[in-house]
Amino acid sequence: xxxxxxxxxxxxxVCREAAEKVMETMTQNYGNPSSLxxxxxxxxxxxxxxRAAVAGVLGARPEEITFTSGGTESNNLALFGAAGARRRRxxxxxxxxxxxxxxxxxxxxxxxxxxxxxxxxxxxxxxxGPEQVFEAVTPDTILVSMMCVNNEVGSLLPIDAVPKAIAxxxxxxxxxxxxVQSFGKLPLRPGTAGIDLMSVSAHKIHGxxxxxxLYMKKGVHIAPRVFGGGQERNLRPGTEATPLIAGFGAAxxxxxxxxxxxxxxxxxxxxxxxxxxxxxxxxxxxENALPYxxxxxGGGIRSETMLHGLSAKNIYVSSGSACSKGSPSxxxxxxxxxxxxxxxxxxxxxxxxxxxxxVDIFIEALKRCFSELAKRA
Amino acid sequence: xxxxxxxxxxxxxxKGLNRGSFEAALLKNIRRRLLPLGGFEVKSAQxxxxxxxxxxxxxxxxxxxxxxxxxxxxxxxxxxxxxxMPAILEAAGEYLKNDLLAAKTFKVESxxxxxxxxxxxxxxxxxxxxxxxxxYPHLRVDVHHPDLVVRVEIRDFGAYVHxxxxxxxxxIPAGTGGKAAVLISGGIDSPVAAWMMAKRGIExxxxxxxxxxYTSERAEQKVVDLLSRVSExxxxxxxxxxxxxxxxxxxxxHCPEELFTLIMRSFxxxxxxxxxxQEGCAAMITGESLGQVASQTLPALVCTxxxxxxxxxRPLIGMDKLEIINxxxxxxxxxxxxxxxxxxxxxxxxxxxxxxxxxxxxLEAERALDCAALTEECLNGLKLTKIYPAR
Numbered sequence: 204x205x206x207x208x209x210x211x212x213x214x215x216x217v218c219r220e221a222a223e224k225v226m227e228t229m230t231q232n233y234g235n236p237s238s239l240x241x242x243x244x245x246x247x248x249x250x251x252x253x254r255a256a257v258a259g260v261l262g263a264r265p266e267e268i269t270f271t272s273g274g275t276e277s278n279n280l281a282l283f284g285a286a287g288a289r290r291r292r293x294x295x296x297x298x299x300x301x302x303x304x305x306x307x308x309x310x311x312x313x314x315x316x317x318x319x320x321x322x323x324x325x326x327x328x329x330x331x332g333p334e335q336v337f338e339a340v341t342p343d344t345i346l347v348s349m350m351c352v353n354n355e356v357g358s359l360l361p362i363d364a365v366p367k368a369i370a371x372x373x374x375x376x377x378x379x380x381x382x383v384q385s386f387g388k389l390p391l392r393p394g395t396a397g398i399d400l401m402s403v404s405a406h407k408i409h410g411x412x413x414x415x416x417l418y419m420k421k422g423v424h425i426a427p428r429v430f431g432g433g434q435e436r437n438l439r440p441g442t443e444a445t446p447l448i449a450g451f452g453a454a455x456x457x458x459x460x461x462x463x464x465x466x467x468x469x470x471x472x473x474x475x476x477x478x479x480x481x482x483x484x485x486x487x488x489x490e491n492a493l494p495y496x497x498x499x500x501g502g503g504i505r506s507e508t509m510l511h512g513l514s515a516k517n518i519y520v521s522s523g524s525a526c527s528k529g530s531p532s533x534x535x536x537x538x539x540x541x542x543x544x545x546x547x548x549x550x551x552x553x554x555x556x557x558x559x560x561x562v563d564i565f566i567e568a569l570k571r572c573f574s575e576l577a578k579r580a
Numbered sequence: 581x582x583x584x585x586x587x588x589x590x591x592x593x594x595k596g597l598n599r600g601s602f603e604a605a606l607l608k609n610i611r612r613r614l615l616p617l618g619g620f621e622v623k624s625a626q627x628x629x630x631x632x633x634x635x636x637x638x639x640x641x642x643x644x645x646x647x648x649x650x651x652x653x654x655x656x657x658x659x660x661x662x663x664x665m666p667a668i669l670e671a672a673g674e675y676l677k678n679d680l681l682a683a684k685t686f687k688v689e690s691x692x693x694x695x696x697x698x699x700x701x702x703x704x705x706x707x708x709x710x711x712x713x714x715x716y717p718h719l720r721v722d723v724h725h726p727d728l729v730v731r732v733e734i735r736d737f738g739a740y741v742h743x744x745x746x747x748x749x750x751x752i753p754a755g756t757g758g759k760a761a762v763l764i765s766g767g768i769d770s771p772v773a774a775w776m777m778a779k780r781g782i783e784x785x786x787x788x789x790x791x792x793x794y795t796s797e798r799a800e801q802k803v804v805d806l807l808s809r810v811s812e813x814x815x816x817x818x819x820x821x822x823x824x825x826x827x828x829x830x831x832x833x834h835c836p837e838e839l840f841t842l843i844m845r846s847f848x849x850x851x852x853x854x855x856x857x858q859e860g861c862a863a864m865i866t867g868e869s870l871g872q873v874a875s876q877t878l879p880a881l882v883c884t885x886x887x888x889x890x891x892x893x894r895p896l897i898g899m900d901k902l903e904i905i906n907x908x909x910x911x912x913x914x915x916x917x918x919x920x921x922x923x924x925x926x927x928x929x930x931x932x933x934x935x936x937x938x939x940x941x942x943l944e945a946e947r948a949l950d951c952a953a954l955t956e957e958c959l960n961g962l963k964l965t966k967i968y969p970a971r
Contacts (some may be wrong), residue, residue, distance in 0.1 A: 244797060259971070262641055266915045337681050364678045371682035371727075395640040421912070461634050 205504040207561045211407070212354055212384060212552030213521055217450070218409035224229045224453035225411055226508025228446040234441055236379065237434065246445050253452025255404070257416055260455055262392035264421060269435045270448050273385040273415035275305035277402030278348075280417055280439065281379040282309040284425030285346045285400065285435055286318060286365060293343035299323040299331055299352050299360065300537035306381055307533070310348065327538050328489035329358035333368075336361055340368040344376045350380040351385040355534040355550055356488045357496030377423060383407055383415075390497055399423045405447070409554070410454030414447035464555055468494040474559050475551065478566045482573065487548055496536075497551045500544040502573040509549060512572040518565055521550045581659040582673060583639055583645060584742060587629035589668040590750055605753040606651040607816065613969075615644045626693055626735060629736050632660075643746070644971075648813045650779050652748030656731070658740040662721045665698060665704075669711040672730055672741045680712065680730075685722035688712075699780040704732055711883075750779065754815050757781025760893060762854035762865040763848060764788050764803055764819075766923040769867030769896055771806045771913040772904050776895040777865050778814035785859045786819040787852045787969065791828055791927055799921035808970040809913050816968050820855050823961040824848075827954050834948035837930045841875045842923075842937055843946055846887035850951070851958045853888040864888065869896040869904065874933040883942050 206436055208216065228396045230251060236250050249253030254265045261268075286296065297496075298310045300322045314320040321339045323331050330441035331349075342345060347365050362380055369376045379400040385391055386403040391402045400423070419438070420427065431440030458464075472494035476486065482527070484501030502509065506522030521530075535545040551565075587610075592602035607624055610631070614620045619634035620642060631646065633639050639657065646655055659675035661667050671678070680686070690704035699707070708730060713719055733740045762774040764786050774784055788803050800821065811817055824847075831843050849864070856864055868876045875884070885892060896904055908914040 239796070241797075247798075262971070263645060264912060264915075264970075333678060333681055334943055364681065367678045367682035371684075390640070392640045392644070421915070422909075464838055 204361060206519065207565055208519050209551040209553060209557065209561075209565065210519045210521045211554040211557075212550065214263055214406045214412065215409045215554055216556070217411055217493040218457050219408075219456055220457040221410050221450040221454040225446045225450035228449040230448075232403075232445075236445060237432070249449045250443060250445055253448045253455070256452040256455040260387060260420055260458065260499050261401070261403075262394055263565065266350050266436070267418055267421055268441060269417045269419060269438045270451075271415050271417055271439055272413055272444070273406070274303070274381070274402050274404035277404070277415050277417040278303065278305040278379075278381055279309050281400040281402060281425070282306065282313065282346065282348055283428055284376040284438075285379060286313050286316075287426030288424055289345035289375060289377065290318075294343055295344040296320045296346045296348070297323065297336070297339045298348045299325065299342055299350070301325050301329060301355070301358075301534045302348065302350055303354055303381055303383065306348055306350070310503075325358070325538050327540065329353050329356040329487075329492075329534065329538050330489060331360055333361040333364035337362045337371065339367045340365070340372045340374055340376065341373050344369070344372065344374040346377050346379065347379065348379040350381040350383075351389065351391060352382075352493045352496070353534060354384045354496070355532055356498045356538070357384075357492030357494075358489050359491065359493060362398070363396065376427070377502065384496070385493065387455065388468075388493065389459060390461050393418050393420065405451035405454060408454050408458060411447045411450040414444055414451050416451075416467055440548055462505055465494065465525075467555070469551060470552055471557060471562065472497055473572070475562045477564060482566070482570060485544060487538070487540065487544070495553050497553075500540075500547040500549070501545060502577065503543065504549055504573065504576045505546055508576060509569075509572055512576060513565075516568045518568055522548065581671060582681055583633070584618075584632040584658055584660045584740070585631040585639065585642060585655055586658050586742070587628070587631065587655040588648065588653050588748070589627060589747070590651050590748065590752065592651055592752055593627060593629045602651065602756055605756045606649070607653070608647055609753055609755070610646065613649060614642055617641050617645070625737070628735075630737065636928065645812075646748070647746065648749050649753075649814060650749050650751035650781070651753035654745045654748050656742040657744040659743035661739050661741065663734060663739045665699065668704075668732060668739050668741060669708060672708060672732070673712060675741055676728075676743050679728050680716050680754060683719065684726035685720050685726045686712065686728040686730055687721060687723045687726040688730045690732040690734070694734045694953065696733045696738055704734070708732055720961050723761060736817070743866070749813065752779075752781040754778055754781060754813070755783045757783075758863075759783040759785065759861045760860070760863040761785045761787050761852055761859060761861040761867050763852050763867075764807065765867075765925055766799060766803045766806065766917065766921070767867070767925070768908050768917040769869060769872075769904055770912070771810050771867075771917065772907045773865050773895050774810050774866035775813055775911050775913075777893055778810065782814075782865075783857070784814050784817045784865075785809070785861055786817055786818055787855050789822045789824040789848055789851075791825040792823075794804075794825060794828075794927040795922050795947045796901060798800060798919075799923050800845060802916060802919050802921055804965060804967065804968070805916050806913050807967045809911060809916070811967050812971065813911065816966065818859075818866065818969050820966040821963040821965065822851055822855075822958050823963075824878065824958065829952060830949055832928055835945045838932055838934045839942060839945050840928060840930045842880055842883050842932050842942055843927075843949075845875055846942065846946070847885055847951075847954070847958075848893070849887040850955055853890050854955065854959055855962070856890055861890070863891045863893050865893045865895070867896055868894045869899055869901070872901065874935045879936045879938070880934075883937050883939050886939055931935065
């Protein structure tokens with residue numbers, strides 16, 4: 204039996220198109236995109252092509268896309284860059300308690316540097332209300348950073364309220380969205396959504412690890428964190444990782460139409476929920492979550508024990524976020540779930556390559572896990 | 581909740597008997613721009629164009645495109661709802677939730693073009709105001725300077741609720757004003773000039789002069805990128821690339837240095853005029869602005885004008901550089917225009933160009949060249965590139 208991979212929010216398998224493009228760019232089109240000669244121009248073209256593909260999905264201009272090493276770097280560049288550029292105009296930063304660690308810990312660092320950081324608290328389903336946003340954004344707010352979709356439970360955050368809250372408070376704030384989990388999955392156009400900065404990553408959409416991008420709306424300026432030879436319009440200098448970037452572009456081009464894909468995922472999620480319900484699990488994902496993510500607690504068995512039990516059967520799932528190995532989930536804790544439920548949570552995250560048959564095999568394996576482990580307990 | 585876009589027509593509603601053809605052109609342009617985005621129904625009634633997505637087509641993408649179609653003065657994203665008062669009230673409270681939370685004061689404006697609807701406009705407004713005040717207790721009514729105007733329209737096809745309308749691109753529909761050839765370099769001005777004439781309904785053809793090996797492939801790519809942004813407004817066009825290095829070399833060798841740029845520009849006009857005539861263009865367009873550089877002084881323009889018979893449209897003639905830059909930022913060409921590649925106008929520039937040239941001197945200097953043969957050579961080497969909207 205082949206493997207069943209339900210951990211796509213941690214990372215994904217690189218699709219064939221991307222892998223081939225990476226190889227080609229490493230071995231044939233290997234010029235430095237800054238070189239003036241034809242090989243340099245060819246590499247630049249390849250890179251521009253990838254940039255146009257990423258921009259296309261976002262409804263953005265190519266010059267609004269800066270390639271980085273991935274989601275973490277994009278988030279750090281956005282937070283420190285925005286805070287650095289606007290620190291004279293106010294001191295408040297608004298974010299949430301359920302951000303990815305690369306936003307959360309960057310925000311905590313800003314707090315140590317003297318910013319007044321507000322962390323919005325979610326309800327028991329990981330939802331944050333627009334009213335909370337309107338209340339938190341004050342006239343001295345310089346940055347709001349909010350993820351589009353939570354990576355652990357899949358809840359959708361009220362990002363459409365943020366630009367209006369900023370306008371209503373007349374705040375000098377930039378708006379950053381960590382869209383790593385929604386990119387390529389939800390049709391979100393930062394330009395029309397009033398978003399100034401947006402982070403995306405390649406390896407969550409079947410592209411290579413080590414690359415991602417930061418969307419920055421034209422006319423917005425942030426302070427660079429790295430200094431060098433002027434690449435990426437001086438925002439992220441250093442010779443570009445052309446092979447990875449080209450692979451990113453190929454992965455983006457291979458993305459199916461998001462709406463049709465979303466419908467397929469809804470169907471898979473619904474099916475999985477119905478099957479899980481047979482096992483009397485408690486769902487931690489809200490009903491209206493992004494269907495790519497399904498978080499639940501069950502069996503009173505520790506997450507890690509279940510995870511390893513499944514792993515032994517070639518089924519790969521996650522206990523909360525893969526980035527926080529071992530420690531209890533800060534997201535589920537912020538949602539106010541009791542310790543027992545937090546410690547027994549599992550996260551399934553799907554991709555377009557998953558099927559209902561895999562869900563069936565997973566359910567049977569989980570059933571066996573529950574009964575075997577219950578006997579031992 | 582069904583969302584649609586309602587479009588208000590621009591100055592063409594002032595046209596008399598020709599109004600129909602302007603409207604038809606606009607509808608055609610809207611349909612053509614929305615076609616690649618998939619299922620939209622576009623229909624016109626009661627001086628409004630309705631854009632209705634079918635099967636979840638992307639309304640955000642449609643909005644971006646509609647904002648660039650000439651002939652539209654304003655448009656709104658609206659919530660379409662059944663013509664029943666409870667449904668209309670509920671839809672307004674939900675659809676405009678974030679706007680209502682953001683506002684401190686509001687008012688309701690209602691329009692009832694379907695006179696069968698049982699309530700009159702003031703009654704609709706009153707009920708809506710009452711409902712929203714109850715649902716959002718932080719709100720106050722301010723009929724003079726409200727933060728938010730909630731608009732309710734009762735039309736033949738249904739009821740619509742919307743907030744602040746968005747500004748359209750203005751102008752008159754592309755293609756209703758005939759055809760002209762724009763001389764495009766890669767700088768800031770010519771794309772703006774092209775855009776301005778397209779705004780007045782002109783269909784564009786582009787002529788670009790390239791001088792390899794003095795100019796690079798990157799310089800030509802830059803022009804393609806510029807035009808593809810202009811074409812988001814103007815519609816697709818054809819670009820003719822003219823090989824120009826030979827002409828420049830000949831001028832260098834045989835003519836006085838101080839007249840180099842002017843003679844070169846005369847050549848450009850001559851070659852462009854041939855292409856324009858061949859393409860059925862009634863005029864040429866340049867990005868000249870009076871006094872901006874030595875070749876754009878009034879005496880210099882007199883000289884370049886003499887090189888061609890077709891009228892030359894110079895929409896930037898009275899504009900300051902900053903005004904031009906503001907437009908180029910608005911139409912997203914500025915960042916491309918300032919990419920630092922040599923173009924055909926920056927190679928071979930004379931150290932001290934003549935600012936007050938006399939036409940007779942120019943004609944005299946040109947006698948050292950075989951103008952007809954050089955022009956012919958240019959025309960024989962033309963390269964065609966199809967330009968499509970960047971998005």
